[in-house]
Each structure stands twice: as C-alpha cells, then as structure tokens.
Amino acid sequence: MGVSGAGKTTVGLAAAASSGVQFLDADDLHGEANVEKMRSGIPLTDDDRAPWLDAVATSLRDDAPCIMACSALRRAYRDRLREDAPHTAFVLLRASRQLLAERLAGRSGHYMTERLLDSQLATLDDPEDDEVVIEVDAARSVESLAEEIAAVFAGPGLG
Template sequence: MSLRLVIMGVAGCGKSTVGAALSQSLGIPYRDGDHLHSREAVEKMRGGTPLTDEDRWPWLDRIAQALKHDAPLIIGCSALRRAYRDRIRSGAGGPVIFVHLVGDRDLIASRMASRSGHYMPLSLLDSQFATLEWPGPDEAIEAAIAQPIDAIVEKVLSHLQGVPQ
C-alpha cells in the first residue's frame, strides 16, 4: 500500500508549506493541487468568482488520479466539502488520509494578504469558509495552523505511525 495524503483547508491556511515540510520528513513527493486546476478555473478565481461544484469535479478527479497513479504522494487540495473528499477517495485507488489545517479567518486573511504571485484573491476567503464542511475525526487529522510548522508535522507523523508508506 502507498501513502496517499491530502493536506486540506481553505485558501491561505498553509497547505503548500505543510505539504513541503511533510514531504521532506517522509521522503515522498508533494504536489500542489492548485497546479491541477484548469486555466478557466484559475481565471475565474483570479477574477474573484468562486468555483461551482461543476467547476471543481474535473479538478477533484485529477487530484484523485494523481493519488492513484503517483502514490506515495502528498497533495494540497482544499477539499472543502465532504462530497469533494468522497470524490477523491473514490478515485484514488486506495485509502486516503486527510490533514485539515485549521485557523481563524483573521490569521488566514493576514497570510493571504502578505503572499504574492497567487491567483486566489482575499475576496474569495469568505466563500471558502462558507463552503467548508468541517471533517469529523473519522475523516481527517486536524492541525491548528497557529502553531509552528514543526509541531504540525510532528502531529501528522504521530498519526501516521504504523501506516504503510
């Protein structure tokens, strides 16, 4: 069995940072799911329009296919709704572990405001929180983003003990 790990959460929560740190600790690749969006979806978000489910389904299928064909793999994907997580699980070709990065709106907004070169505007943050269906403990490892990256990585690694990679 190959590890399939999805770092999830609203825009700006630190998926790429945590994913890269976990990649280094586990010695397996990290892929930013943002790079799997269609050009049309990116332009829609860049223009300040939230994606619909219909916009997201092909992207989620690409996420699932990456997990299926490239595992072991860590991938960053917002996976905001349970239906999105279920879609990923159903196409991934094996078990998927989700890590939900959690933080309050003000902290995430400040992070988004300070980053450059990303297409996701701060104006879409509220729609991200509105779409989020909080995963239960049966569905995801929860990690608070207000703590140091090392603490987040350590928490995830402790949950992964005994999971084949």
C-alpha cells in the first residue's frame, strides 16, 4: 500500500515472484470513469472509490493467495478490505515527497501523474496502533523490499 509512485507495482511483482504467488494490481479494477478523473488530475471521492473497494475486497478474498498493489490510503479503506479478506496483511511503502515526485515525473503511460501526489499524501491515514501495517522505506532496493514482503507473506496464516 502507499501513494502513487511508492513502488507498489514494481515491488509487488518482485515479491509475488519471490513467494510464488500471483500478483494483482488494484489499479486494474478501477472503472473507466475513475480512470478518466485521475487522468484529468481530479482526485477521487469516497463515493468514486466505493465500487472499486468492493472489487478489490472481492479479489483479495477470491484470488488468495496473492500479493496486490493497492493504495489503501485511508483507515476506512483498509477496514473495508479486511471485512471481506480478514487475513489481508498491509505493507506501507513510505517515501519522501521528493522521491515520489521524481518517480512520477519519470513515469509514462500511467494515468496517475504528479498532479495528484499532494492529494494522495493528504489522503494517506497513517496506520493506527491497532492496525497490523508493516512500514518499509520505499527508497530501499526493490530486491530487499521484495524479500522482506515475501517473508511477511510466508508468515503464519498468510500463505
């Protein structure tokens, strides 16, 4: 989980390959209206996200075991995902605004651009003490992050 540019897809693909499970990207579950809003630089509302969160929760439940890249920015979103997929483990890829902006500026072909970075950072709810969210430094190498995430995935009850 994390904001756009944190490396969710890149690290998730590597972690899934390392752990031998399928990789899914929650971005693929957005409806066309959501994609067009984001492509236009318009942040999504909670109402926009509701059907997407339902689809993500269903996928997490029905496609398990898997590693999924998903922003899961708000506590309420994470809680919604846990309702249908209670064994979901969250790993927050945390990065500085500068690193995120550099990554987004160098990325092409994706509807999430640097224009939405500040709204994503403002939306991110830091994990609360009663949540099981592992935080990692997204500036680390993809290999070391994938190894750590694959180890989390292999933990009791997750794999």
